[in-house]
Amino acid sequence: MTLAAALVLLTKIWLWVGAAVALAFLTIGMGRIDEDARGAYVFRPLIAPGVIMIWPLVLWRWWVLETGRDDWTRRHHPPRRFHARAWCVMAIIIPLIFIASLAARQSLTELTAPVLLEPPQEAGQ
Template sequence: MEAATIVVALGQAWLLAGLAVGIAFLLFGLDRVDAAARGAYGFRPLLLTGLVLLWPLVIWRWLEALAPAPVPCAPPSLRRRHKRAHAVLWLGLAGLLPLVLATALVLRQHDLPAPASLRIDAGAREAEE
């Protein structure tokens, strides 16, 4: 029983720390991490459950937002190449997924035996008798 008590205590500590971090983040940090969230207060309570569970990532992102912005290291030409590579990969996936589906339909098993018929009301008749 001691192991279960330890696990429950660790879970409670995780949730309490997450609740503290989540409330502090909603009040003071969300505007710094996401500029689009400024002035939008209606959706913030909806974020609390995710913030409670993922509080180490929230702290990490919050600290990144507080740090000075790094100098961009990728020149625009490299960004264009990345976008082009992503477009090629997405188009490849768009062609590959229907091919996989068609292959699965062609290779599916057709000679499976039909399931045995079962009367649903048979049990009700026996219970009446």
């Protein structure tokens, strides 16, 4: 099995599992974990592609909410410490990448001369 065939097979498996999770979550789970979603069936097909793509996160979140392990008081607090760290790291890394790309670029004088390609010869000649 080639790498491409393996990737296609893994993608198909991912999508089929995601479709099964989406079917279960959108028919059973959504009404159980979200009171506002009870009886609202029109928007569920709209979120089906997203559920199919991120099905492991949907299963984890569904399990957290079903078991009562969710701390609803901290649910919407932004992770400010992580954002500050990420900002500092990106403020250092982005200029370094830019400087490295300028240092590694090729100059036009080092390029080889262009070569004229000939048209393909016919088999009878």
